[in-house]
Amino acid sequence: MSGREGETGGQLAPLAIEPSTFRTLGHGLVDSIADFLESLPKLPVAREEAPEQLRALLDRGPVPQEGIAPEEALLRATKLLLDHSVFNSHPRFWGYITGSPAPIGMLADLLSSAMNQNGSSWHVSPMATEIERQVIRWTADLIGYPADTGGLLVSGGNMGNFIGFLAARAAVPGFDLRRKGVSGSQGRLRAYASEETHTWLQKAADMFGLGTNAVRWIPVDREQRIVTFELRKAIESDLRSGLVPFLVVGNAGTVSTGAIDPLIELAALCRDKRIWFHVDGSYGGYVAMLPNAPPDLAGIAESDSVALDPHKWLYVSIEAGCALVKDRAKLRETFHYQPLYYHSFVEPPKDTRINYNEYGPENSRGFRALKVWLALQTAGRSGYERMIGENIRLAQELDHLVRETEELQPGTQNLSITTFRYVPRDLSEGTVNQEVYLNRLNAKLLARLKRSGEAYISHAIVGGTLLLRACIVNFRTTSKDIAALPELVKRIGKELDVEMRPTDLTVDVVADSPGGTSP
Numbered sequence: 001m002s003g004r005e006g007e008t009g010g011q012l013a014p015l016a017i018e019p020s021t022f023r024t025l026g027h028g029l030v031d032s033i034a035d036f037l038e039s040l041p042k043l044p045v046a047r048e049e050a051p052e053q054l055r056a057l058l059d060r061g062p063v064p065q066e067g068i069a070p071e072e073a074l075l076r077a078t079k080l081l082l083d084h085s086v087f088n089s090h091p092r093f094w095g096y097i098t099g100s101p102a103p104i105g106m107l108a109d110l111l112s113s114a115m116n117q118n119g120s121s122w123h124v125s126p127m128a129t130e131i132e133r134q135v136i137r138w139t140a141d142l143i144g145y146p147a148d149t150g151g152l153l154v155s156g157g158n159m160g161n162f163i164g165f166l167a168a169r170a171a172v173p174g175f176d177l178r179r180k181g182v183s184g185s186q187g188r189l190r191a192y193a194s195e196e197t198h199t200w201l202q203k204a205a206d207m208f209g210l211g212t213n214a215v216r217w218i219p220v221d222r223e224q225r226i227v228t229f230e231l232r233k234a235i236e237s238d239l240r241s242g243l244v245p246f247l248v249v250g251n252a253g254t255v256s257t258g259a260i261d262p263l264i265e266l267a268a269l270c271r272d273k274r275i276w277f278h279v280d281g282s283y284g285g286y287v288a289m290l291p292n293a294p295p296d297l298a299g300i301a302e303s304d305s306v307a308l309d310p311h312k313w314l315y316v317s318i319e320a321g322c323a324l325v326k327d328r329a330k331l332r333e334t335f336h337y338q339p340l341y342y343h344s345f346v347e348p349p350k351d352t353r354i355n356y357n358e359y360g361p362e363n364s365r366g367f368r369a370l371k372v373w374l375a376l377q378t379a380g381r382s383g384y385e386r387m388i389g390e391n392i393r394l395a396q397e398l399d400h401l402v403r404e405t406e407e408l409q410p411g412t413q414n415l416s417i418t419t420f421r422y423v424p425r426d427l428s429e430g431t432v433n434q435e436v437y438l439n440r441l442n443a444k445l446l447a448r449l450k451r452s453g454e455a456y457i458s459h460a461i462v463g464g465t466l467l468l469r470a471c472i473v474n475f476r477t478t479s480k481d482i483a484a485l486p487e488l489v490k491r492i493g494k495e496l497d498v499e500m501r502p503t504d505l506t507v508d509v510v511a512d513s514p515g516g517t518s519p
Ligand SMILES: Cc1ncc(COP(=O)(O)O)c(C=O)c1O
Pocket: 096, 097, 155, 156, 157, 158, 159, 161, 198, 200, 253, 254, 255, 280, 282, 283, 309, 321, 518
């Protein structure tokens, strides 16, 4: 046997790296990352670069015939990413809903890759599986679910919600949907959610065979919360028509404005009508752990399933999502098959080893749980309460500052999302044409603000009005960072108003088509 990694015929395997070189490369990389973290506050949050500029930096030919030294490849990758990325770890990144990544998670990903555990089944990843199991138990505890809850780590909020959707679908009695498919239900299944629900629901209805027409979009009130009365009416009307309401989705923090649906009311309605209640807690689910959490979040504990997103408010690096299904057997019944080639002779409940491939759609699975486990341990519950609480406080502080700043108009304030817009002093009356102009002005303001590199926010559309939106899921943000935003917005707003008003307000303008609040 050779003493060197991957050595054949006196040559190292092309991908092998001598341990001493690996050590040097690794130390160098960690040094670069530490320098980056140290210099973050002084760096621009984002740079304005066109796709062509970035493509020009990459080789345009096919895969190189001959390999290059790992030092060279790694140094080049580090430089490309440090020089041309949007830094969501920056203290002034408040766009979309993106958690500022904790350094412990960065190290966890390195360790996880080195161990290369396949979280598909227990016997090939024993300790990784047990760590994931502990993460699920801890998560259940944080949100008021029982300790024996079913659940697993997934890639993000969409996947977590898909699992809740599929568990609800599999639990519909009488149709044997897993074997017969949705055609067995003759198109009678209906799902219900507020108009503000994230687009995962359309994708789920589409991908899992119901079609998007199977979703009833229920109106929201002025605070962007689902109107329970309208929901009840829709369900009762569908029942009278012989349809089968099988799923109600409640939001624990909507993607646009962070609104929390009346989850306790929704839970009661679902109990009454015997409908599966799923909560999308991708954004705000973890807030339930706070001693002073908004009371509606107590409704999460009454749901049948919930999606959470550690890569948002647990501040771990992308990817890490989480799905919990309160009745663990129901989760397994949603995904379980046991082909002979994977037969592991595990017989729940006698054998307590978990094969996570039986609890979700993925087979080979990365060890996402490690970074969540390490983050939960290093911050502890009290650390999370402090960081999440502080993010909410900063968002409220921003709302106060907006209210005190001339020419800024407040919008919504929920959890850690604050919305507002720039309104030049003499345009505050808001005729139709002025409103269209203000939407255009604020859309351009947003683009210029991002280009400035001084802060990064996104937008929300509320009742046709384009609002600037700061979402703080960032443990690096301070009051000083927040205090800078109103003046920055005002300065850019004034500049743009001078440039745009002479032409834009005199013609009948059509508002820019907005993108979305999720990347
Ligand atoms: C409420 C809500 N649900 C689902 C998602 C999708 O999460 P992910 O991007 O992690 O898939 C998001 C993303 O922002 C969200 O805010």
